Amino acid sequence: MSLIVKDVSKQFGNNVVISNYSMEVAPGEITVILGESGSGKTTILRMINHLEEVDKGSISIDDTYLVKDGEYQDNQSIKDYQYKIGLVFQDYQLFPNLSVTENLLLAPLSNKFADKAVLEERAASLLEQMGVGDKGDSKPSQLSGGQKQRVAIARAMMMNPSLLCFDEPTSALDEKTVGKIAELITQLSNQGIMILIITHDNELVKLLGDARVIRTTEFIK
Ligand SMILES: Nc1ncnc2c1ncn2[C@@H]1O[C@H](COP(=O)(O)OP(=O)(O)OP(=O)(O)O)[C@@H](O)[C@H]1O
Numbered sequence: 001m002s003l004i005v006k007d008v009s010k011q012f013g014n015n016v017v018i019s020n021y022s023m024e025v026a027p028g029e030i031t032v033i034l035g036e037s038g039s040g041k042t043t044i045l046r047m048i049n050h051l052e053e054v055d056k057g058s059i060s061i062d063d064t065y066l067v068k069d070g071e072y073q074d075n076q077s078i079k080d081y082q083y084k085i086g087l088v089f090q091d092y093q094l095f096p097n098l099s100v101t102e103n104l105l106l107a108p109l110s111n112k113f114a115d116k117a118v119l120e121e122r123a124a125s126l127l128e129q130m131g132v133g134d135k136g137d138s139k140p141s142q143l144s145g146g147q148k149q150r151v152a153i154a155r156a157m158m159m160n161p162s163l164l165c166f167d168e169p170t171s172a173l174d175e176k177t178v179g180k181i182a183e184l185i186t187q188l189s190n191q192g193i194m195i196l197i198i199t200h201d202n203e204l205v206k207l208l209g210d211a212r213v214i215r216t217t218e219f220i221k
Helices: 041-048 075-083 100-110 116-129 145-157 175-190 202-207
Strands: 003-012 015-025 030-034 056-061 064-068 085-088 163-167 194-199 212-215
Touching (some): 003 041, 015 194, 030 202, 041 163, 041 194, 064 075, 085 145, 100 116, 100 145, 116 145, 145 175, 175 194, 194 202
Parallel strands (some): 030 194, 085 163, 163 194
Antiparallel strands (some): 003 015, 003 056
16 A cells, blocks of 8 residues: 555656656655755656656556556556545645535546535535634635645545645745644644655655655656
8 A cells, every 4th residue: 555656767858857766655654755946846746646747667556557667557547546646736726716615526526436415524524624614615715825725635635545745735834834734744644644745845844753755866866
C-alpha cells in the first residue's frame, strides 16, 4: 500500500528536469518535496496526478499502475489509479458558482461513487472534521483563504483517497493559518492516508515535525 515512483525521467526540450528518479510514499507517512522555484516540484506532482506524461519509468499505487516502464495503462487502470488520489490545488480551484457542499458532491456524484444521501452525509462529516461544518451553504467567495483550503481538502477527501497531494498548501496563508493547516495534515496522516506535499516553505516543514523531506536536488544525479 504505497505510492511508488520508479526510474522516472522527464525533460522539456533539452531541459532535463528529472532523471531516473525513484521515490516511495507509505501510508501514515508525510513526504515533503522541498526545492527552489523551477527545480521540478510541480512537474513531479503533475506526473503523479496524470496531468503531465513521464518520458520513461513507472508510477503506481497499491499495485495499480498509471504507467509501467513508460507505457500508459488502459483507461480503466488509469481511472482506478486516479480514484486513489486526492489533489488540493495551490489556488484551491473551487467552483465559484456552487455552494461548498455542491463543490464536494460534484465529482463523486458524476462518477456515481455512491448514493447522493451517502455522499451528503460524508460531505457534512468531512466539513465538520475540517472545522468548516457550518459553511456547507456558503459560496467560496464568502470564505477566508484558510477556510477555502479546508474546503479544498474536504473535497479531495470525498472519494476516500489513499494518497492526498498538496500543491504549495501554504503559499497564500498567514502564519497562524499555516499552523492550523499543518495540524490538519498531521491529523489526516494519523488516519493512515499517504500525504505528499510540494513546497518551498521551510516553516511548514518544521511544523510538520517528523515529515520525510525529499530535496529536488535529488531529481538529477
Ligand atoms: N510545460 C512545460 N514546457 C516547458 N518547460 C517546462 C514546462 N513545465 C515546466 N517546465 C520547466 O521545467 C522546470 C521545472 O519546472 P517546475 O514547474 O516543475 O518547477 P517548480 O519547482 O514547481 O517551480 P515553482 O516553485 O516556481 O512552481 C523549469 O525549468 C520549467 O521552466
